[in-house]
Amino acid sequence: MSALEWSRALTETTLAFHIIFATIGVGIPIFISIAEWMGIRFNDPHYSLMARRWARGFVITVAVGVVTGTCIGLQLSLLWPNFMRAAGHVISLPLFLETFAFFFEAIFLGIYLYTWDRFKNPYVHWLLTIPIIIGSSASAVFITMVNAFMNTPQGFTLENGVFTKLDPLAAMFNPATPSKVAHVLSSAYVTSAFVLAMIAAFSILRGRQHEYYKKSIRLNMFAGLILALATFAVGDMSAKFLAVMQPEKLAAAEWHFETMPRAPLVYGGFLNEETLEVTDALHIPLALSILAHSDPNAPVIGLNEFPRDLWPPLYVHYLFDGMVTIGGYLVFIPLIFLVFSFFKRCNEYNRWILWGILAGGPLSLLAIELGWFYAEVGRQPWILRGYMRVSEAATTNSHVQLTFWLFVLLYLVLGTVCTMVLSRLFRNQTAEMELEERRIIL
Amino acid sequence: MSLELIGITVLWIFLYGYLIVASIDFGAGFYAYYGRVVGIESVIRPVISRYLSPVWEVTNVFFVFFFVGIVGFFPDTAYYYGTALLIPGSIALILLAIRGSFYAFANYGARDNHLYLLTYGATGLLIPASLSTVLTISEGGFLTVRENNVIFLAEELFFSSYSWAVVLLAISSVLFISSTFLTYYAAQAEDWPAVGWLRQFSLWGGIPTIISSLFIFIALRNHNLRHFENMLDIWWMFALSLITFMLAVWLIWKQRNYGMAFILVMFQFAFAFFGYGISHLPYLLYPYVTIISGVTNPAMGRALVIAFVAGLFLLIPALILLLRLFLFNLKYVKGET
Numbered sequence: 053m054s055a056l057e058w059s060r061a062l063t064e065t066t067l068a069f070h071i072i073f074a075t076i077g078v079g080i081p082i083f084i085s086i087a088e089w090m091g092i093r094f095n096d097p098h099y100s101l102m103a104r105r106w107a108r109g110f111v112i113t114v115a116v117g118v119v120t121g122t123c124i125g126l127q128l129s130l131l132w133p134n135f136m137r138a139a140g141h142v143i144s145l146p147l148f149l150e151t152f153a154f155f156f157e158a159i160f161l162g163i164y165l166y167t168w169d170r171f172k173n174p175y176v177h178w179l180l181t182i183p184i185i186i187g188s189s190a191s192a193v194f195i196t197m198v199n200a201f202m203n204t205p206q207g208f209t210l211e212n213g214v215f216t217k218l219d220p221l222a223a224m225f226n227p228a229t230p231s232k233v234a235h236v237l238s239s240a241y242v243t244s245a246f247v248l249a250m251i252a253a254f255s256i257l258r259g260r261q262h263e264y265y266k267k268s269i270r271l272n273m274f275a276g277l278i279l280a281l282a283t284f285a286v287g288d289m290s291a292k293f294l295a296v297m298q299p300e301k302l303a304a305a306e307w308h309f310e311t312m313p314r315a316p317l318v319y320g321g322f323l324n325e326e327t328l329e330v331t332d333a334l335h336i337p338l339a340l341s342i343l344a345h346s347d348p349n350a351p352v353i354g355l356n357e358f359p360r361d362l363w364p365p366l367y368v369h370y371l372f373d374g375m376v377t378i379g380g381y382l383v384f385i386p387l388i389f390l391v392f393s394f395f396k397r398c399n400e401y402n403r404w405i406l407w408g409i410l411a412g413g414p415l416s417l418l419a420i421e422l423g424w425f426y427a428e429v430g431r432q433p434w435i436l437r438g439y440m441r442v443s444e445a446a447t448t449n450s451h452v453q454l455t456f457w458l459f460v461l462l463y464l465v466l467g468t469v470c471t472m473v474l475s476r477l478f479r480n481q482t483a484e485m486e487l488e489e490r491r492i493i494l
Numbered sequence: 495m496s497l498e499l500i501g502i503t504v505l506w507i508f509l510y511g512y513l514i515v516a517s518i519d520f521g522a523g524f525y526a527y528y529g530r531v532v533g534i535e536s537v538i539r540p541v542i543s544r545y546l547s548p549v550w551e552v553t554n555v556f557f558v559f560f561f562v563g564i565v566g567f568f569p570d571t572a573y574y575y576g577t578a579l580l581i582p583g584s585i586a587l588i589l590l591a592i593r594g595s596f597y598a599f600a601n602y603g604a605r606d607n608h609l610y611l612l613t614y615g616a617t618g619l620l621i622p623a624s625l626s627t628v629l630t631i632s633e634g635g636f637l638t639v640r641e642n643n644v645i646f647l648a649e650e651l652f653f654s655s656y657s658w659a660v661v662l663l664a665i666s667s668v669l670f671i672s673s674t675f676l677t678y679y680a681a682q683a684e685d686w687p688a689v690g691w692l693r694q695f696s697l698w699g700g701i702p703t704i705i706s707s708l709f710i711f712i713a714l715r716n717h718n719l720r721h722f723e724n725m726l727d728i729w730w731m732f733a734l735s736l737i738t739f740m741l742a743v744w745l746i747w748k749q750r751n752y753g754m755a756f757i758l759v760m761f762q763f764a765f766a767f768f769g770y771g772i773s774h775l776p777y778l779l780y781p782y783v784t785i786i787s788g789v790t791n792p793a794m795g796r797a798l799v800i801a802f803v804a805g806l807f808l809l810i811p812a813l814i815l816l817l818r819l820f821l822f823n824l825k826y827v828k829g830e831t
Binding site: 111112114115116118119120121122123125126127128129130131132133134136137138140141142144145147148149150151152154155156158159160161162163165166167183215216218219220221447448449451452454455458459462465466469470473 | 552801812
């Protein structure tokens with residue numbers, strides 16, 4: 053493999069690892085905040101304990117998120133020096149703002165963790181969650197703006213390889229920004245809801261029956277339903293955006309080759325890369341036109357409009373299908389749960405639903421990975437769509453392979469130790485034990 | 495003031511901030527481990543962890559801020575340093591990653607694990623050594639450009655006396671800054687046994703710090719004469735650095751006013767660091783990148799400066815709040831809350 057391929061592999065590995073912790077880091081503060089607020093407002097110590105326990109686990113994931121985020125931040129320059137040299141002129145503003153948001157979050161997280169019982173008025177401590185939420189969500193917003201810019205670059209003129217006539221704000225608020233930012237945020241929130249519900253479902257399945265776990269599931273499933281629906285709506289918005297601004301990405305995801313009106317949606321199936329024939333797929337008539345333009349008669353641009361060397365890899369179809377399928381699952385599970393809890397005679401905490409919730413945690417994380425791989429691989433061969441190819445951006449340093457293995461080792465160690473520490477943290481001190489310790493008997 | 499000067503001043507101030515907070519952090523990790531080895535852990539560990547716990551994340555942000563800022567203000571540096579520093583940069587990153595996450599693991603998960611503490615202590619000395627190679631490379635002579643390819647001369651760096659002088663200075667100043675701060679912090683907590691040990695550390699730490707900085711002058715003279723002569727032009731900054739150093743050591747020796755002593759140490763490093771920085775100009779990477787050749791587009795530069803000023807309005811109150819709640823809160827320092 054060449055330096056280019058190793059650079060891509062290392063960037064993929066780092067991002068794939070980082071995104072798990074980043075997603076949790078963006079979403080969980082909201083739930084900590086909600087739980088703490090409910091605890092104070094309804095004088096329910098179960099929720100207050102929930103906030104504490106979530107915060108304790110959260111710190112560990114944040115630590116890994118911070119260090120892997122630092123890695124990807126520097127790797128941008130180490131692996132893609134040509135890209136940073138050129139695009140640095142245009143995108144350094146959102147990168148810079150991202151560090152400010154991160155700074156803000158770091159300061160208040162430190163304060164929050166060490167002032168649990170320090171204020172007479174409990175709402176003062178709760179208020180500290182607000183800057184943490186603002187900081188973590190704002191850093192997601194700014195970094196997504198950078199990624200959106202790489203998909204739909206604007207705000208500059210390219211003259212003889214030099215970026216001139218810059219408009220930093222236009223670069224930040226490019227056409228891809230709204231749908232991307234909204235999708236990243238809502239999917240991070242929904243994933244966090246499922247990850248937290250997963251933990252409680254696991255405890256109940258292990259035979260613990262305390263009301264504490266049920267309250268956690270109820271809170272997370274209720275929020276999860278709203279957020280999963282919102283994510284679906286935003287995903288639809290993204291598809292409509294792609295149909296206009298990046299038709300090749302949508303066409304690759306749908307194996308849509310010929311431009312045509314009344315386009316069907318291809319779900320599943322296999323592709324013969326030589327003849328471009330699709331077999332065993334489910335064709336849903338008109339659905340692609342509706343998805344792309346909200347109009348069954350609207351024409352959808354096919355891949356054949358683009359030269360073959362500008363096609364993204366066609367395996368992105370599987371990633372896209374996987375993401376959407378899991379998205380449907382994440383709506384279905386909380387819906388079932390809420391329907392069951394509405395009818396008195398049904399037990400919404402039966403084994404099957406609990407297993408469904410448990411699976412929702414890893415599945416939602418998988419959907420995040422699939423979605424990002426689709427978004428990133430889907431803009432191949434470009435690093436800056438229409439301006440710079442990935443092959444022109446990579447480092448010329450010949451030691452990328454060694455670096456790759458070093459980082460793989462690092463992520464293996466971090467992943468293992470983090471899982472170990474987290475599971476030990478909660479196994480050695482169950483919610484029941486802590487309830488008793490804090491003399492919460494309800 | 496021109497854009498490139500504003501940019502480099504801002505960045506240099508942040509790098510200085512990182513130098514101080516990271517030194518305290520890195521040194522504290524080393525002392526925590528050393529304390530366990532020589533059997534004085536119960537004496538100095540409480541002081542150290544009370545300081546570190548609320549600030550460990552903030553330290554890291556100073557570093558991120560610097561490298562994002564320098565690529566923003568001077569995109570050319572991303573090209574040269576980025577290509578050249580793949581290996582040393584990655585090693586520093588891996589060490590930082592291990593350190594940052596293991597601190598959280600140890601403190602919020604499995605406290606008192608020997609291996610975690612060893613990792614934490616060891617990385618505290620290795621990271622400053624690996625990060626300081628960037629400063630060495632900036633003097634020139636360790637990179638060449640052949641057919642549009644930047645090539646890093648690792649062997650030159652390894653066998654350069656200047657580079658070893660920088661490493662020595664980095665490590666010894668980490669230990670020195672950290673111990674003077676922790677002496678002050680322990681004195682605030684009225685934890686006299688801890689003060690006794692930490693005071694010893696800072697007195698001993700001062701000696702290699704000052705020897706290695708003198709050694710750097712000599713080595714730099716051989717390596718980059720232009721820079722050395724620029725330094726002589728502002729010799730008074732280095733003289734002030736030496737005077738503040740001597741005053742600080744004198745105060746610590748006399749066991750009084752540790753707070754003042756730490757401020758003097760901050761001044762000592764401020765004079766030396768800014769003196770070094772000013773005499774380095776206009777080069778960011780000798781002889782390839784100057785602050786004028788490498789500066790970003792003026793529109794982006796303006797936007798960055800505005801973002802920076804706006805960001806400071808958020809950061810400064812937040813940082814003050816953090817300091818007031820933990821560092822300068824006597825009740826917290828004494829462990830009463």
